[in-house]
Structures are given as C-alpha cells and as structure tokens.
Amino acid sequence: xxxxxxxxxxxxxxxxxxxxxxxxxxxxxxxxxxxxxxxxxxxxxxxxxxxxxxxxxxxxxxxxxxxxxxxxxxxxxxxxxxxxxxxxxxxxxxxxxxxxxxxxxxxxxxx
Amino acid sequence: xxxxxxxxxxxxxxxxxxxxxxxxxxxxxxxxxxxxxxxxxxxxxxxxxxxxxxxxxxxxxxxxxxxxxxxxxxxxxxxxxxxxxxxxxxxxxxxxxxxxxxxxxxxxxxxx
Numbered sequence: 001x002x003x004x005x006x007x008x009x010x011x012x013x014x015x016x017x018x019x020x021x022x023x024x025x026x027x028x029x030x031x032x033x034x035x036x037x038x039x040x041x042x043x044x045x046x047x048x049x050x051x052x053x054x055x056x057x058x059x060x061x062x063x064x065x066x067x068x069x070x071x072x073x074x075x076x077x078x079x080x081x082x083x084x085x086x087x088x089x090x091x092x093x094x095x096x097x098x099x100x101x102x103x104x105x106x107x108x109x110x111x
Numbered sequence: 112x113x114x115x116x117x118x119x120x121x122x123x124x125x126x127x128x129x130x131x132x133x134x135x136x137x138x139x140x141x142x143x144x145x146x147x148x149x150x151x152x153x154x155x156x157x158x159x160x161x162x163x164x165x166x167x168x169x170x171x172x173x174x175x176x177x178x179x180x181x182x183x184x185x186x187x188x189x190x191x192x193x194x195x196x197x198x199x200x201x202x203x204x205x206x207x208x209x210x211x212x213x214x215x216x217x218x219x220x221x222x223x
Contacts, residue, residue, distance in 0.1 A: 004153075006153075009151070032209070036212075041217075042214075042216055042217075043115070043201050043214025043217055044201075044212070044214050046211045046212065089153060089154065092208065097158075097208040097209030098169070102151060102153055103151050103153045104151075104153055
C-alpha cells in the first residue's frame with residue numbers, strides 16, 4: 001500500500017512534442033505529490049509539486065495533472081526540449097512527511 | 112553557496128571494510144537524510160535526522176549507522192561493507208521534515 005508505481009521506465013520524445021509520465025498510488029492518506037528531475041551525475045532537484053486540493057498545477061512548460069478518485073498523477077512536459085533529457089521521479093508522502101519514491105523514468109528528447 | 116556537499120564522489124571497497132560517507136550542508140537546515148539509488152528502484156531512505164542529536168531509521172537501515180552532532184554534518188557509516196551495498200548514495204537536506212529536499216551530487220560506492 002506504500003508503493004508509488006511509475007511508468008514508463010524510459011521514454012523517447014521528439015523535440016517539440018509532449019512528454020507524459022504517469023504515477024499511481026494506493027495509500028489514500030498521501031497528501032503531497034512532488035516531481036523531481038535528475039541530470040546525469042547530479043542529485044535530484046524539485047521540479048514541481050501538487051497537493052490533492054487541486055487537479056492541475058502548471059509551471060511554465062511543466063504541468064502536474066492529479067486524479068484523486070483514480071489515485072493517479074502525471075507530469076506533462078509541453079514543447080519538450082533536448083535540455084529536458086533527464087530522469088524524472090514522482091513521489092508521495094502523508095502526514096509522516098517521509099517520501100515514497102517511484103522507480104524513475106529516463107526521458108530522452110531527440111533533436 | 113555550496114548547498115549540500117558529499118565526499119568522496121567515488122569509492123571502491125573490499126567486502127568487510129568500513130568507511131564513512133561525509134555530508135555537510137551550509138543552509139542551516141534542520142532535516143537531513145541519506146538515500147541510496149539503485150537502477151529501477153528509485154530512492155530508498157536509509158536514515159534521517161530532524162535535528163542535531165536526533166536520528167531515526169528509514170526504509171533500509173541495516174548495515175549503516177549515522178550520527179548528527181552538529182546541524183551541518185550528517186555522516187553515514189558502513190560498518191562492514193557487503194556487495195549488496197554497491198550503490199549511489201545521496202545526502203539531502205530540507206528546512207524541516209516534509210519540505211523541499213536539496214540533494215548533494217552523490218557518492219558512487221562499489222563493494223567488491
């Protein structure tokens with residue numbers, strides 16, 4: 001029940017296209033859903049986060065869509081650029097604040 | 112502004128050896144944590160600390176020890192290295208438990 005399942009494991013998108021990464025969870029007590037971005041040789045860095053009181057949050061080209069009833073949330077990257085090539089992790093936490101992480105998605109944007 | 116600094120970046124150990132991974136942050140963050148990252152498994156929490164003198168176990172604490180004598184430093188000790196501890200280790204800090212995590216650049220450990 002503590003798992004966060006992330007898909008796909010890897011994703012190749014053409015430059016200018018839309019990248020979509022999905023995550024699903026079981027624990028209905030989760031109330032914070034961040035996405036972290038990791039470049040090779042670096043640590044993860046917070047990209048965008050959402051709480052379940054809203055269904056969507058947008059920051060620039062990055063959007064989180066949240067479906068509370070389906071217990072799913074997704075990251076959409078619009079107009080994907082080669083600089084977006086990285087590994088993306090979804091995560092979730094409840095009132096204990098400890099993050100449960102997805103397995104990661106390696107995104108490659110082809111020029 | 113260094114953020115979170117980890118040393119060493121690379122280390123090779125033989126089975127049974129001990130070593131300490133160092134982590135220091137200069138942001139005056141109360142919360143610090145250690146994760147290991149393995150392919151296909153995301154990040155798994157090893158140990159964490161909510162302040163100087165306070166530590167607690169995470170998801171995968173066996174084989175690792177930590178201490179937090181100062182706000183700035185949070186070393187991770189491997190007591191008797193095993194091949195299963197081959198991984199990339201990340202230290203992270205945040206202002207408080209549940210806040211945005213700031214990660215170091217990682218320490219790649221290989222145990223032969």
